[in-house]
Amino acid sequence: MKAFWILATIASLSGVTTSCTQTNKDASQAQVQSQKPAIAVDVAIASLELLEEENEYTGTTAPIREVSVRSRLEGRLLDLNVDIGDRVESGQAIAQLDDAVLSATVLQAEAEVAARSSEVSQATAAVGNARAQVARARVQYQQSQANANRFTQLAKEGAVSPQIAENAVTEAKAAEQSLRSAEQQVSLQEQTVSANSQRVLAQEAIKLREQERQSYTTITSPINGIVLERVSEIGNLLFAGNEVVKLGDFSQVKVIVLISELEIGKIRLNQSVDVSFDSFPNQRFTGTVRRISPVADPVARLIPVEVVVSNRDGKLSSGQLARVKFAGKQEPQIIIAETALEIAGRPTPAPKDANANIQGKSKNDPKSSPNTSDKGKPKTGIVFVITGDPKEPKVLARKVTLGDRRDGKVVILSGLKEGDRLVVRSGGKLQDGDPVKLSVLSQ
CATH class of the missing domain: 2.40.420.20 (conserved putative lor/sdh protein from methanococcus maripaludis s2 fold)
Structure with a gap:
């Protein structure tokens, strides 16, 4: 019994010693850390x-479309009233060719139309006369036919000789023939009127064609834009198809950038892009991918991508350096x-x-x-x-x-x-x- 209490006391003291040792160790670590x-x-x-990975690409601005204004016929250039940088509107006259020969041709065509119209009037009057003749012949025929019938009846009754009845019948046949002839004359005159009317229409077409050719001597702008280049000068002899000026439509500008084939998969049509210009350092523009070329450069492995930027205020012009950034959509x-x-x-x-x-x-x-x-x-x-x-x-x-x-x-x-x-x-x-x-x- 005494031995038991001795062992218990030793175990208790050992536990206290161990606990104190661990506590002292933790306290020591905390003290060291503090x-x-x-x-x-x-x-x-x-x-x-x-x-975001925003790769920057550079390109040069150009008008959304360029138009070459050309002469549509041969003639000497008498006037060219626009110069490089001028703004023009659709339908505005920008040049004038010599139209003396075409003016004479138009006058001749108008005279031909008048002559053919006169022929139609004469033929129409002839139709009226022929119809009047038909009316008179019809009356004559009706009267002759009535006389023939009456005298034939009287001859049967013995009131008149058969010779008189035969003469009346002959006169009726002659009147009928005259009526048929007058009706044919009306038909012929009507055909003449129709033919003359067709000639008038043909001559009218010739006149309109010549007037249209004459209108080509005034060269007009087909678009709203800016003159990019004067190709010809006053006094030059132009032939059909010769270029006079070049126009650019700057309602939008386009920028062509070359994209690596490794990056082209991140770009899609109608994607919005950020565009900046060195000429406007504090302003940012939004562009849209309008076209991705299906053909890459076989050497550089670069693919042309066309970006379009709105230019409503007309700030942007051709030849400006553009910096384009394509940003992907991320949260x-x-x-x-x-x-x-x-x-x-x-x-x-x-x-x-x-x-x-x-x-x-x-x-x-x-x-x-x-x-x-x-x-x-x-x-x-x-x-x-x-x-x-x-x-x-x-x-x-x-x-x-x-x-x-x-x-x-x-x-x-x-x-x-x-x-x-x-x-x-x-x-x-x-x-x-x-x-x-x-x-x-x-x-």
Whole structure:
């Protein structure tokens, strides 16, 4: 019994000694950490941004369309009343050819029309006379036929001789023949009127054609635009098809940029793009992809893409340097500097749960690690978040899931939220719970 109490006392003293030892160890570590000097750090705030890859391409502006104004017939250029840079409207007269010969031709065609119209009038009058003759012949025929019938009846009754009846019948037949002849004359005169009318129409067509040719001597603008070039000069003899001036439509301007075949898949028709001009450094324009060439340069492997920019105020002209940026559609994400991942060193020390679920993986094969992407870039990392009293800040190691990287920045898919303050640069290696001192550059 006495031995039992001795053993119990020894065990109790041993437990107390062990507990005191562990407590003293923790207290010692806490005291050492509290006595560790604060490390100077730069702090940034996690914010929502767009990780856009905006490649800039340069091109030269040109009018949305160019028109060559040409002469439609032969003639000497008498007047050219526009010069380079002049604005013209659709239908405005810009040049005049000699029209003396065509004016005479038009006058002759008009005279021919008048002559043919006179013939129609005469033929129409003849038709009227022929119809009057038909009316008289019909009356004569009706009277002769009545006499023939009457005398034939009287001859049968013996009141008159048969000779008189025969004469009456003969006169009736003659009157009928005269009626038929008068009716044929009407038909002939009507045909004459129709033929003359057709000749009038044909001559009218000739007159209109000559008048139209005469109108070609006045050269007009087919569009609203600006004169780009004077190709001919006053006094030159022009032939049909000779160019007089070049016009440009500047209601819109187009820019041709050459895109690598590796980037062309990111561009689509009707896509909005940002366009800037060195001549307007403080102004941004919005353009639209109107055409993507189906043919690439076989040597440079570059594909022409046409971008159209509205020019309602007329600021833009031809030959200006344009800078075009194609931006893809992305949702804002948490984006931080990649330097924030490098502070913990490589390999990154993780908090207690940072190495969970990685058992059974080879430590020597980065591709087999769940923290590594197929490209060898880490899929997860450790960042240090500012926590604790603002007057005595400390860092807390936090595991984050990484996304795309570009230009020294990385997308955080999980582990951080907007507004978190994290260390992006440090004066020394950090560990979980270390005190820090914020630099003047910190946010």
